[in-house]
Amino acid sequence: MTNKTNPFGARGLLQTARGPLSYYDLTRLEKDGLVKQASLPFSIRILLESVLRNIDGYLVREEDVHTVARWNPTTPPRREIPFMPGRVLMQDFTGVPAVVDLAAMRSALFRTGGDPNQINPVVPADLVIDHSVQVDYFGSAGAFALNVEREFERNRERYALLRWAQRAFRNLRVVPPGTGICHQVNLEYLANIVTTRDGKDGGTAFPDTLVGTDSHTTMVNGLGVLGWGVGGIEAEAVLLGQPYYMLLPAVVGFKLTGALQEGTTATDLVLTVTQMLRNKGVVDKFVEFYGPGLTYLPLADRATIANMAPEYGATVGFFPVDEETLHYMRGTGRPPTLVSLVEQYAKAQGLFRTDATPDPQYSDTLALDMAKVEPSMAGPRRPQDRVSLSQMKNAFHLSLAKDYKKEILPGQAAASSSGKGKVSVRQNGHEFNLDHGAVVIAAITSCTNTSNPSVMIGAGLLAKKALERGVKTKPWVKTSMAPGSRVVKDYLEMSGLLPYLEAQGFHIVGFGCTTCIGNSGPLSEAISQAINAEDIVAAAVLSGNRNFEGRIHSEVKANYLTSPMLVVAYALTGSVDIDILKDPLGRDARGESVYLRDIWPSQDEIRKTIERSLNPAIFQERYAEVFEGDDQWSSLPVPEGDLFAWDSASTYVQEVPFFKDISTRVPKKQDIKEARVLVMLGDSITTDHISPAGSIAPQGPAGQFLIQKGVQPRDFNTYGARRGNHDVMVRGTFGNIRLKNKLVPDSEGDWTLYMPSGEKMRIYDASIRYQGEGVPLIVIAGKEYGSGSSRDWAAKGPQLLGVQAVIAEGYERIHRSNLVGMGVLPLQFKAGENPQSLGLTGFETYNVVGIAEGLKPGQEVRVHARRDDGRESTFRVICRIDTPVEIDYYRNGGVLQTVLRRMLK
Incomplete structure (x- = not known):
């Protein structure tokens, strides 16, 4: 039977243990000659089912089904489809x-x-x-x-x-x-x-x-x-x-x-x-x-x-x-x-x-x-930079010289108690020396690996075997374990391995995202002072999925991703400047060397331990009341009413300004005229660079704002936790301490030059001055702009700074979409062109022409860059608004403004 919502007659019936259930039968499309289902990737089949089931003649139409059904492996249709997630x-x-x-x-x-x-x-x-x-607390039973x-x-x-x-x-x-x-x-x-x-x-x-x-x-x-x-x-x-x-x-x-x-x-x-x-x-x-x-x-x-x-x-x-x-x-x-x-x-x-x-x-x-596949790590700054474990020591030395302009002298240990290190440290009754490569953070963290019983049980077995041989975590290593669910704690307890992890310093500090997103907490004062005093390239070893510069900890420059088992192993060595496959991890009570191969658990050991420790009842019990929370959660006061009662004194939650003056009228987009460059950036700029999630520096604009509001630095929390307050977030935009703005090549962090005076100032302060003078702003960047987390404030922040367009060599998918969703125009240099080839310095005045005529997806737009001496260069860029619907979002100033205007009408 066909009708408006079932024009292909694909609605069928399944007789299931739950009773009869309707479904939209993909095989019906094949019978009608619309698709060869076996040739379609499974993921495309699911998209096909989605459009087939959601046809309403308005949001999803019959031609959308034909578009997906005609998916071609060599030339997929360059047409947008409406995906309706469940x-x-x-x-x-x-x-x-x-x-x-x-x-x-x-x-x-x-x-x-x-x-x-x-x-x-x-x-x-x-x-x-x-x-x-x-x-904040680690290495003890009460840390959690x-x-x-x-x-x-x-x-x-x-x-x-x-x-x-x-x-x-x-x-x-x-x-x-x-x-x-x-x-x-x-x-x-x-x-x-x-x-x-x-x-x-x-x-x-x-x-x-x-x-x-x-x-x-x-x-x-x-x-x-x-x-x-x-x-x-x-x-x-x-x-x-x-x-x-x-x-x-x-x-x-x-x-x-x-x-x-x-x-x-x-x-x-x-x-x-x-x-x-x-x-x-x-x-x-x-x-x-x-x-x-x-x-x-x-x-x-x-x-x-x-x-x-x-x-x-x-x-x-x-x-x-x-x-x-x-x-x-x-x-x-x-x-x-x-x-x-x-x-x-x-x-x-x-x-x-x-x-x-x-x-x-x-x-x-x-x-x-x-x-x-061979044992591996990835780092020190990108997750795709895999290093074979056998080459880890050499790779660190190369990175030290190339990326950090440092070197380790022959025979010099990265961290030891032998007196050969670069700086001496006293901490908790221990005296040791730190140098480049010292592991100061070892974290079993992130759902990437803590969801996997084989590597978690493996880490527990390795910790146990090391302890039995008398090899323990080095005293300068900040250790932590933050599983992705409470089930992990249950099976580690049932296996008897949790005490051994705790004995090596890996106490559970929480069930959530910690070190992998920069919530690693502070280093000890003694370690922090040593790192800063001698500009030590310290290391973090973690079982996470990201290690972008400045993400894990602001004072830790070299960050390596690896398995929980190797996290424990590197905590035992205390340094990445070691051939961990050949050099001993330590010595046992008899003075004999203990090697990684001596304590590495076999796959059979891991499998047998999992079989006796993990069962369905653990999951059923843990998730029976997953939405209830503990006493602290249930005792929180809850505001009443359909409207949230905004508190002007709150430093966490404020009404955003995006909708305050909205009306049904859609303002006409104009060409961008006489714009200045707020920041000029290189390749692989992540959303962490644009909108950091970690600690808030007291001396920065966001920190100064909070201090003025009566918040003490101890209570700053993180940028991520304050994303409900736009006043904090806009002041932290481009606030990553490792940001390299080419307008100020001698500085790192949130600095820029205000033009035309050339005055050096904070990016936020410059934007306020530009906006006060009615000067529109743009950002210029290289390849992979906006890679990393799907962070909406990496688009919201620049928009509130007055950025009207970004011109980059390439974008990461989510960030490009977010820019459009906030009414910021993403433009892309043509193939073979970039700021260097075009001779752009970032000190020019820019006109972006063609917006007022009405943009189309993927069209070329003219850019005129005029230097202070009057010379002008003109080049074309590609409009990276990719679909007609995105054009509508851009015209309305953003996707939410588009939805709200529809409701107003």
């Missing part, structure tokens, strides 16, 4: 500003006489509070409780907002702090793989899909769930019932063969995959894994690989549903009826992979024999 996942750093925006939209709608309850999530959303815990107490002290205002939102908004669930990391909670509990939803025609089954406000939302791709990170701005639009508009992507197939060998881990595999895919170039593409190796790849390993899709540049890193998916569902305590439904639905829809499944057709392919 749900939205948020964490608190990005979720709080989203809630603030929604609350501000309610206030704006109320002021114009509208019903504020129109602003309400249409799509179900989960907000997991995981980004606010910091490692003290850190939680400090977390609530710092974040009471933010948490009150989220408690209000949980009550005020329909379809919004909040997972309280201290529960786990959103992606691991999603993997272990929230994700259903197949979703059912009741409607007027009964229940309907469809693939679980989502977008998230964190770039590592892709982790759930390992479970066969299609989803990825988007800007918080776009996620809010999805919450309000708007599609996520996207160009149909190319899909790169990654064939896995063989199996990991003894001595290698899933972390080594993902660092290898990341390096290969970065070299391949997969930005804005889907990556889908296939091949016989999937049969031997546990789901936890798949999730580790999927987690790092942002690091290898892909939109997703997708693994189709197969027997391993069902095995994981049973192991994590999912209901048997859900497991049965997933199997039945996936097989009926051609979404279930077996060894006999024909390989889909891909836009491009590459392959890896997992037997050839």
Whole structure:
């Protein structure tokens, strides 16, 4: 039967253990000759089901089904499609500003006489509070409780907002702090793989899909769930019932063969995959894994690989549903009826992979024999810079000379008690010497690895064997462990390994994102003074997914990603300036050398320990009351009412200015005239550079603002925690201490030159002066501008600074979209051109011409750059507004303004 919402007659019926469920049958399209389903990548099949199911003749139309069905591996249709995700996942750093925006939209709608309850999530959303815990206390049994107490002290205002939102908004669930990391909670509990939803025609089954406000939302791709990170701005639009508009992507197939060998881990595999895919170039593409190796790849390993899709540049890193998916569902305590439904639905829809499944057709392919993967690390500044463990010492020396202009003298130890180090330190009854390469942070952190029992159990076994041989963590290493869910603590306790990790200093400090996002907490005063006094290139070793410059800790320059097992090993050595495969880690009671090979657990040891320590009941018990929280959470005062009661004295939560004067009239966009360059940047500028998430410096504009508001530096918290206050965030924009603005080559941090006087000042102060004089601003940058986290404030901040356009050699996917979502024009240099080839200094006055005529996706725009001596150069750039819908967003000043104007009308 066909009708307006089922024009292809694809609505079918499944008889399931849950009763009859409707579904939109993809095989019907094949019978009608519209598609050869077996040739489509699994991820494209899921997109096809989405448009087929959501046809309404307005947001999703019949031609959208034809567009996806005609996906061609060599030339995917360059047409946008409306993707309607089934749900939205948020964490608190990005979720709080989203809630603030929604609350501000309610206030704006109320002021114009509208019903504020129109602003309400249409799509179900989960907000997991995981980004606010910091490692203030560590190395003791009471560290966790003290850190939680400090977390609530710092974040009471933010948490009150989220408690209000949980009550005020329909379809919004909040997972309280201290529960786990959103992606691991999603993997272990929230994700259903197949979703059912009741409607007027009964229940309907469809693939679980989502977008998230964190770039590592892709982790759930390992479970066969299609989803990825988007800007918080776009996620809010999805919450309000708007599609996520996207160009149909190319899909790169990654064939896995063989199996990991003894001595290698899933972390080594993902660092290898990341390096290969970065070299391949997969930005804005889907990556889908296939091949016989999937049969031997546990789901936890798949999730580790999927987690790092942002690091290898892909939109997703997708693994189709197969027997391993069902095995994981049973192991994590999912209901048997859900497991049965997933199997039945996936097989009926051609979404279930077996060894006999024909390989889909891909836009491009590459392959890896997992037997050839070797132990690895990545660093010191980018996750794609993999280093073989055997070459780690040499790689550090090369980096020391090239990146930091330092050297270690022959025979000089990086950190020791032998008296040969560069600076002597006394701490807690120990005396030692520090030099370049000293490991001052060793953190088992991030859902990338803590979601994987094999490497967590492996770390516990290694810690145990080292302790039994008398080898302990060095006293200058700040150690911590922050699992992505409480289940990890349960199985480490059940295995008997937690005491050994604690004896090596790896006490649990929290269940959330800590060191991997810069919440590593302070170093000891003695270590900090030593590093700064001698400009020591200290090291951090962590099991996270990102190590961008300045991210982990402002005083730690060299940061290396690796497995939890090697995190423990490097805590034992205390230095990265060691050949850890050949040099001893220490000596035992008999004076005999202890090597890494002596204490490295075998795969069989790890497997047997997992089998006796992990069971479905642990997951079921831990997640039974996942939304309840502890006494501190439930005792928080909750504001009442449909409108949030903004408190002008709050330094955490303020109504954003984006909607205060909004009306139904759309102001006409004009050409950008007589603009100045606020910052001129190089390649690989991350969203951390643009809008840092870490500590707030007292001497900077944001710190001075807080001090003026009566906040003591001890209570500053982090930028990430203050994203609900635009006054703080705009002052921290471009505030990363490692930012290199080419206008001030002799300085790092938030400095620029105010033109035409050439006066050196803070970027925020310069922007205020420019805005006071009516001077529009632009940013000039190199390749990979906006890489890293899906951070909406990296677009909001520049917009509030008065930046009207960014001209870059290339953009990371999410950030480009965020710029459009905030009404900032992303422009791209033509191939073969860049600021250097065009002779741009950043001191010119710029006119961007062609905007007033009405922009089209991908069109060329003229730029005139006039030097102070009157000479002018003209060049063309590409408008990186990629779809007609984005043009509409840009015209309206942003995506949320577009949605709000529709409601006003």
